[in-house]
Amino acid sequence: MLSLDEKCDLLVGASSWRTRGFPDAGIPELKVSDGPNGVRGEGTGADRTPSVVIPVGIAQGATWDPDLVGRLGELLGREARRKRAHVVLAPAVNLHRTPIGGRTFEYFSEDPELAAALAVATVRGVQSQDVGVTVKHFAVNDTEIDRLSVDVDVDERVLHELYLRPFEAAVVDGRAWGVMSAYNKLWGTHCGANSYLLHDVLREQWGFDGFVVSDWYARGETVGSALAGLTLEMPAPARAYGPRLADAVRNGDVSEQVIDERVEELARLAARTKAAERPASADEESVDDPADRALCRQAAIAGTVLARNERGCLPLGADVRRIAVIGPNAATSRIMGGGSSALRALPTTSLLDALRARFPDATYARGCDIDRSTPLVSGDRLLAPDGRPGLEVRLVEGTDPEADAAYTGLVPESTVRFVGSVPVGVGRGPVVLTLRGSLRVAVAGRHSLGIVVTSTAHATAGGRAVLTPDTELVPGKTFYGLGCEEVLADLDLEAGQLVAIDVAMPLPRPFGGVRIGLREPRDEGQMLDDAVDMAQQADAAIVVVGTTDEWETEGEDRTTIELPGAQDELVVRVAAVNPRTVVVVNAGAPVAMPWLEEVGAVVIPFFGGQEMGEAVADVLTGVVDPGGRLPTSYPRQLADCLAWQHYAPVDGVQRYGEGFGIGYRGHDMTGIRALLPFGHGLSYGDAVWGEPVASAERVRQGQPVTVTVPVTAVGERDATVVVQGYVAAVSPPVPREPKALRTWRKLVVAAGTTEQVELTFTDTAFRRWEPSSRMWVVDPGDYRLLIGASADDVRGEVLVTIQ
Numbered sequence: 001m002l003s004l005d006e007k008c009d010l011l012v013g014a015s016s017w018r019t020r021g022f023p024d025a026g027i028p029e030l031k032v033s034d035g036p037n038g039v040r041g042e043g044t045g046a047d048r049t050p051s052v053v054i055p056v057g058i059a060q061g062a063t064w065d066p067d068l069v070g071r072l073g074e075l076l077g078r079e080a081r082r083k084r085a086h087v088v089l090a091p092a093v094n095l096h097r098t099p100i101g102g103r104t105f106e107y108f109s110e111d112p113e114l115a116a117a118l119a120v121a122t123v124r125g126v127q128s129q130d131v132g133v134t135v136k137h138f139a140v141n142d143t144e145i146d147r148l149s150v151d152v153d154v155d156e157r158v159l160h161e162l163y164l165r166p167f168e169a170a171v172v173d174g175r176a177w178g179v180m181s182a183y184n185k186l187w188g189t190h191c192g193a194n195s196y197l198l199h200d201v202l203r204e205q206w207g208f209d210g211f212v213v214s215d216w217y218a219r220g221e222t223v224g225s226a227l228a229g230l231t232l233e234m235p236a237p238a239r240a241y242g243p244r245l246a247d248a249v250r251n252g253d254v255s256e257q258v259i260d261e262r263v264e265e266l267a268r269l270a271a272r273t274k275a276a277e278r279p280a281s282a283d284e285e286s287v288d289d290p291a292d293r294a295l296c297r298q299a300a301i302a303g304t305v306l307a308r309n310e311r312g313c314l315p316l317g318a319d320v321r322r323i324a325v326i327g328p329n330a331a332t333s334r335i336m337g338g339g340s341s342a343l344r345a346l347p348t349t350s351l352l353d354a355l356r357a358r359f360p361d362a363t364y365a366r367g368c369d370i371d372r373s374t375p376l377v378s379g380d381r382l383l384a385p386d387g388r389p390g391l392e393v394r395l396v397e398g399t400d401p402e403a404d405a406a407y408t409g410l411v412p413e414s415t416v417r418f419v420g421s422v423p424v425g426v427g428r429g430p431v432v433l434t435l436r437g438s439l440r441v442a443v444a445g446r447h448s449l450g451i452v453v454t455s456t457a458h459a460t461a462g463g464r465a466v467l468t469p470d471t472e473l474v475p476g477k478t479f480y481g482l483g484c485e486e487v488l489a490d491l492d493l494e495a496g497q498l499v500a501i502d503v504a505m506p507l508p509r510p511f512g513g514v515r516i517g518l519r520e521p522r523d524e525g526q527m528l529d530d531a532v533d534m535a536q537q538a539d540a541a542i543v544v545v546g547t548t549d550e551w552e553t554e555g556e557d558r559t560t561i562e563l564p565g566a567q568d569e570l571v572v573r574v575a576a577v578n579p580r581t582v583v584v585v586n587a588g589a590p591v592a593m594p595w596l597e598e599v600g601a602v603v604i605p606f607f608g609g610q611e612m613g614e615a616v617a618d619v620l621t622g623v624v625d626p627g628g629r630l631p632t633s634y635p636r637q638l639a640d641c642l643a644w645q646h647y648a649p650v651d652g653v654q655r656y657g658e659g660f661g662i663g664y665r666g667h668d669m670t671g672i673r674a675l676l677p678f679g680h681g682l683s684y685g686d687a688v689w690g691e692p693v694a695s696a697e698r699v700r701q702g703q704p705v706t707v708t709v710p711v712t713a714v715g716e717r718d719a720t721v722v723v724q725g726y727v728a729a730v731s732p733p734v735p736r737e738p739k740a741l742r743t744w745r746k747l748v749v750a751a752g753t754t755e756q757v758e759l760t761f762t763d764t765a766f767r768r769w770e771p772s773s774r775m776w777v778v779d780p781g782d783y784r785l786l787i788g789a790s791a792d793d794v795r796g797e798v799l800v801t802i803q
Contacts, residue, residue, distance in 0.1 A: 016420025035090025046409025061631030073125020105588025313600030315622025339554025374517025685719030
């Protein structure tokens with residue numbers, strides 16, 4: 001039997017990634033780990049366990065395939081077990097309200113129904129492995145601007161019909177065991193203390209019987225959070241719960257029955273995850289399973305969108321013998337974004353290497369730089385003081401960096417961070433972090449060395465002081481905004497030279513990090529010229545453009561959808577000399593493509609996980625058909641997004657003044673066509689669609705309507721199709737969006753055959769939220785059922801009347 005103090009302590013994390021255990025009371029310790037595109041584990045600093053990296057959320061959204069995404073969920077569950085975690089912090093189901101959201105790459109789609117279906121699949125897949133989920137971030141955490149404090153003001157109908165829909169599906173249909181509350185406020189109250197969200201909607205309307213965990217360090221209220229239904233405050237130390245919560249009970253502000261309910265939710269989680277049988281303290285395991293790789297590759301292919309393909313530019317056939325691979329993301333392909341979802345990946349293959357395996361004579365030119373900060377150094381260009389590859393990391397208790405270390409490790413690249421915790425054996429008192437070793441110089445000339453730290457530090461490079469404790473540090477955006485602006489030093493270096501690095505920094509808790517970069521001397525004009533010359537001599541030019549985890553990261557929204565650096569100029573100049581120019585857009589969210597009509601083909605793999613390089617090479621060479629369809633709209637310019645007009649908070653309030661007008665809904669409302677519409681994607685196979693036929697013209701409320709569409713593959717190759725069903729109300733009694741996706745079916749039609757594709761529109765397809773009664777209603781009347789290949793490519797429609 002737990003005392004009141006013990007029960008209140010149980011509702012606070014014991015550390016960054018674990019809960020408290022009371023074995024005598026039958027309550028085991030629980031361990032959680034970040035997701036959603038992999039399971040990082042508890043390791044930090046130099047001790048991160050290599051993990052499987054599946055395609056990020058937007059790439060999963062592009063598959064339009066709940067079954068496949070469910071298998072990825074099962075893989076996440078297996079990975080969680082390998083990392084001895086009982087709960088994975090996933091799936092992330094917020095919507096793409098604007099294309100610039102810092103975590104757009106983590107989320108499935110701009111459309112609530114597509115996001116809902118994939119959320120359910122993920123939940124079921126993860127939980128099939130006796131691992132809990134935390135569907136996040138509940139709710140309207142759709143951008144990163146002022147994310148800890150911003151107050152979202154959104155219409156109640158819009159809230160339920162758009163932003164809550166994926167959460168509702170995950171809870172009601174997926175039977176999710178956990179939900180993570182968001183940082184922001186909704187209607188003036190932080191989500192972690194919002195009774196409307198956590199009690200009225202989640203528990204009363206949806207029947208949720210799981211646990212609610214705060215986002216890490218989110219602001220909560222002792223009384224408000226407990227009464228609203230926040231189960232677990234993470235991480236340690238206690239801020240709102242613990243002793244403060246026990247005092248609130250003694251003062252009569254919270255009943256002990258409420259505390260018992262929260263404790264029971266954690267006990268239920270422990271039982272569901274069989275935590276007593278799987279101790280959190282067991283060693284984490286890194287498994288490189290060929291079957292896991294095959295699944296990741298299949299998913300990356302299924303989520304790769306062929307956005308343009310003129311004059312048979314793709315696939316690359318026997319007539320293509322020499323290719324030029326060009327672009328900043330070719331040799332260093334970006335498989336994931338930045339922030340809490342980032343992890344140490346298993347070995348990966350870049351797109352350049354994957355193409356070289358297929359075209360041994362392939363040439364390569366970088367073309368331009370896009371690094372926001374000085375580039376990190378890795379591999380054999382790092383040398384620890386004892387001669388091993390890497391940089392040495394030490395944690396020294398006290399204030400003397402030269403004292404004996406409590407922890408020593410090696411990092412494979414020139415950065416290290418400790419998130420929330422430090423390795424076992426390091427005390428809770430003051431600690432100094434040191435990062436030491438040498439950087440090997442590749443080319444001669446004037447280099448720019450950059451250092452980012454999270455507190456005052458002393459740093460030398462080649463014996464020269466770059467930072468001292470007296471250096472004035474300007475707040476920057478690296479390390480979730482906790483790092484300083486990069487401090488730069490110019491160094492004249494020789495090729496092959498070893499530059500000694502020595503950094504000593506008092507480690508701030510709960511987050512501390514050091515980042516060291518080295519920018520080599522480059523002639524940008526010459527880089528562009530070299531790339532163009534190379535493209536002119538090739539049968540085909542593959543230009544790999546995109547972003548990095550510096551541009552797309554948790555904690556910061558982008559300010560533009562333009563590609564960084566001189567990438568647009570690079571594409572235009574290459575296309576001018578090689579008519580068979582293929583652009584691979586390796587970015588996690590929409591980017592502008594002013595050159596779209598000037599190139600032969602455009603392929604979008606997003607951040608496609610650890611097998612992206614091989615998957616894209618398979619697509620380019622025609623080994624497989626590109627299976628993806630855009631899960632979000634690509635505008636020509638940011639101003640074309642209706643929600644962008646209401647992006648900036650005013651006096652701390654972010655008003656969703658666009659109402660239903662996000663994504664394709666907004667384009668429909670304004671009449672401004674997207675550059676690439678929601679749902680768009682091509683196949684190497686050709687298909688012809690026939691006229692749709694409905695199962696009935698008049699139905700009663702609650703009765704489904706089935707629409708059948710004949711699809712014939714008329715070419716020599718099988719055709720991948722995604723038949724999309726949208727609903728548009730005719731003369732609705734209250735305003736509604738022009739049309740809304742409600743159902744779809746993805747399939748491969750064999751060459752020379754016809755498939756009768758059936759789409760079922762259930763009662764849910766016609767409902768809307770009624771604020772006066774706070775319930776779903778279906779308005780009798782006429783509805784157009786639009787059958788399309790994208791939001792802009794409607795190929796047929798039928799009219800049904802609901803009585």
